[in-house]
Amino acid sequence: MIKKYIGALEAGGTKMVCAVGDINGNIIDKVRIPTTTPDETLRCCFDYFLEKNIDALGIASFGPLDLNINSDTYGYITTTPKPGWQFTDLVGMASKALDVPIGFDTDVNGSLLGEVTFGDARGFSDVVYYTFGTGVGVGVMSGGRLVHGMMHPEAGHMLVLPRDDDRYHGHCSFHRFCLEGMASGPAIEERFGEKGELLSERMDVWELESFYIAQAMVNTILMLSPQRIILGGGVMEQRSLFPLIREKTSAFLNGYINTKEISDIDSYIVPASLNGDQGIKGCFKLALDSVKYAE
Amino acid sequence: MIKKYIGALEAGGTKMVCAVGDINGNIIDKVRIPTTTPDETLRCCFDYFLEKNIDALGIASFGPLDLNINSDTYGYITTTPKPGWQFTDLVGMASKALDVPIGFDTDVNGSLLGEVTFGDARGFSDVVYYTFGTGVGVGVMSGGRLVHGMMHPEAGHMLVLPRDDDRYHGHCSFHRFCLEGMASGPAIEERFGEKGELLSERMDVWELESFYIAQAMVNTILMLSPQRIILGGGVMEQRSLFPLIREKTSAFLNGYINTKEISDIDSYIVPASLNGDQGIKGCFKLALDSVKYAE
Numbered sequence: 001m002i003k004k005y006i007g008a009l010e011a012g013g014t015k016m017v018c019a020v021g022d023i024n025g026n027i028i029d030k031v032r033i034p035t036t037t038p039d040e041t042l043r044c045c046f047d048y049f050l051e052k053n054i055d056a057l058g059i060a061s062f063g064p065l066d067l068n069i070n071s072d073t074y075g076y077i078t079t080t081p082k083p084g085w086q087f088t089d090l091v092g093m094a095s096k097a098l099d100v101p102i103g104f105d106t107d108v109n110g111s112l113l114g115e116v117t118f119g120d121a122r123g124f125s126d127v128v129y130y131t132f133g134t135g136v137g138v139g140v141m142s143g144g145r146l147v148h149g150m151m152h153p154e155a156g157h158m159l160v161l162p163r164d165d166d167r168y169h170g171h172c173s174f175h176r177f178c179l180e181g182m183a184s185g186p187a188i189e190e191r192f193g194e195k196g197e198l199l200s201e202r203m204d205v206w207e208l209e210s211f212y213i214a215q216a217m218v219n220t221i222l223m224l225s226p227q228r229i230i231l232g233g234g235v236m237e238q239r240s241l242f243p244l245i246r247e248k249t250s251a252f253l254n255g256y257i258n259t260k261e262i263s264d265i266d267s268y269i270v271p272a273s274l275n276g277d278q279g280i281k282g283c284f285k286l287a288l289d290s291v292k293y294a295e
Numbered sequence: 296m297i298k299k300y301i302g303a304l305e306a307g308g309t310k311m312v313c314a315v316g317d318i319n320g321n322i323i324d325k326v327r328i329p330t331t332t333p334d335e336t337l338r339c340c341f342d343y344f345l346e347k348n349i350d351a352l353g354i355a356s357f358g359p360l361d362l363n364i365n366s367d368t369y370g371y372i373t374t375t376p377k378p379g380w381q382f383t384d385l386v387g388m389a390s391k392a393l394d395v396p397i398g399f400d401t402d403v404n405g406s407l408l409g410e411v412t413f414g415d416a417r418g419f420s421d422v423v424y425y426t427f428g429t430g431v432g433v434g435v436m437s438g439g440r441l442v443h444g445m446m447h448p449e450a451g452h453m454l455v456l457p458r459d460d461d462r463y464h465g466h467c468s469f470h471r472f473c474l475e476g477m478a479s480g481p482a483i484e485e486r487f488g489e490k491g492e493l494l495s496e497r498m499d500v501w502e503l504e505s506f507y508i509a510q511a512m513v514n515t516i517l518m519l520s521p522q523r524i525i526l527g528g529g530v531m532e533q534r535s536l537f538p539l540i541r542e543k544t545s546a547f548l549n550g551y552i553n554t555k556e557i558s559d560i561d562s563y564i565v566p567a568s569l570n571g572d573q574g575i576k577g578c579f580k581l582a583l584d585s586v587k588y589a590e
Contacts, residue, residue: 142444
């Protein structure tokens with residue numbers, strides 16, 4: 001039973017966000033810890049939680065992760081390109097250090113869960129959350145359940161059609177024309193010579209960016225049939241992207257999908273609603289659910 | 296409680312397959328009824344089931360369908376291009392005629408359910424079923440549940456990249472480069488001047504076809520992370536497609552997804568196992584589930 005405090009660990013490649021909250025998802029305290037080596041970084045995180053005397057912890061982490069509860073490497077960060085973090089037993093280490101129930105999922109599933117539990121997507125059962133930043137991540141909820149399947153969706157690498165006039169070679173070392181390669185933050189920077197946040201007046205940048213993101217929207221609608229799509233991450237801070245993405249999504253679909261959701265596309269493709277705390281709040285939900293399962 | 300017989304109605308654009316079975320999914324009797332007008336066609340179907348004295352009916356139908364149980368048009372075929380069948384109240388008419396519990400889903404979800412319940416995909420919780428024929432349909436199971444969401448997946452219209460040397464304009468009236476437009480049966484026939492079944496020796500046909508189907512496999516793996524993908528429908532009768540699709544799927548993924556399933560791709564992308572009865576057997580499962588819910 002949750003007595004008082006729950007912990008949230010949002011594990012990212014550059015920083016860890018640790019927070020403590022109550023069972024209603026209110027944040028009581030929050031700190032940032034730089035991501036260095038696993039041992040050093042996680043010791044700092046665990047010390048923080050030990051001091052706060054939490055009853056359960058939710059971890060949402062960069063991946064890829066092993067989420068299969070029956071696997072020998074359940075709870076691990078697996079084949080990440082992040083040096084030193086390959087096959088880090090995140091859940092095992094946390095469990096040993098803190099001795100509390102631990103919920104675990106991907107960073108994007110965490111953000112999705114935050115929005116569905118505590119944000120504007122409350123009440124929806126089928127939601128997709130994209131994060132466009134250094135990489136492109138996706139979290140998927142279907143029928144109220146986070147989708148894992150074989151491992152977890154990695155839709156950032158879906159295939160996209162290059163625009164006729166786009167000669168960019170793509171930023172992904174695996175794929176010639178994938179969403180992350182053509183539309184991640186580093187792709188914008190490499191193509192236009194500056195970071196996206198310095199290009200906000202350059203409408204040609206956002207025209208092209210929205211051309212690729214809209215393709216992801218179309219494929220998402222057709223393959224997952226979500227009731228809502230939430231777009232987060234650094235790239236989406238460029239708010240002028242939203243109307244462009246919506247317009248191009250409708251144009252690509254070309255009337256094929258006729259639902260009330262699609263006809264109200266301004267309420268269908270939306271920004272995150274929790275001001276950057278969606279990941280932390282999703283961790284709270286993972287923590288709460290872990291207690292439910294542990295009881 | 297199921298006393299004895301359950302009914303299956305696989306509703307297609309050219310024919311209805313009606314069958315009666317036992318609760319273990321064994322087919323006892325099966326008939327085909329040509330699809331003409333809704334009234335005439337369905338009266339024949341319902342007369343068949345009335346005579347067989349069934350206890351529950353499962354219907355798997357061509358669509359699009361309204362699967363939202365809270366909707367006023369739940370159980371309808373909605374905006375189908377099939378003349379005369381727009382907004383046909385399939386479940387309502389069956390319910391009125393037969394007075395038994397009725398399960399209802401898309402034709403491809405029916406086939407998927409048949410394979411997962413009675414076929415080689417037993418034991419899997421996350422499976423995708425494609426049918427490549429006159430159109431391209433998809434059924435999705437995630438966490439043991441058929442995915443509906445906003446309506447139901449329509450992945451046949453996902454975007455695909457045209458092959459550099461392919462000048463075909465596509466067969467879809469909605470989209471320039473979508474899977475159905477580039478890879479359905481009619482697309483093969485229009486491009487090469489003959490039906491696919493007459494082109495089995497033409498390896499250039501299947502090289503090109505597999506190029507498009509493999510893109511669908513890649514996007515499916517990345518977006519849904521299924522444990523298995525089943526390919527059915529008339530086009531897939533061309534068995535030489537399977538090794539080509541598997542090879543190109545691996546090539547597109549380019550090592551990005553490392554799972555035991557992907558490393559054994561011959562067991563991952565597979566034909567249907569129920570010899571054309573997967574749809575009927577899925578209807579039996581829908582019928583059985585409808586009784587469970589009705590009790």
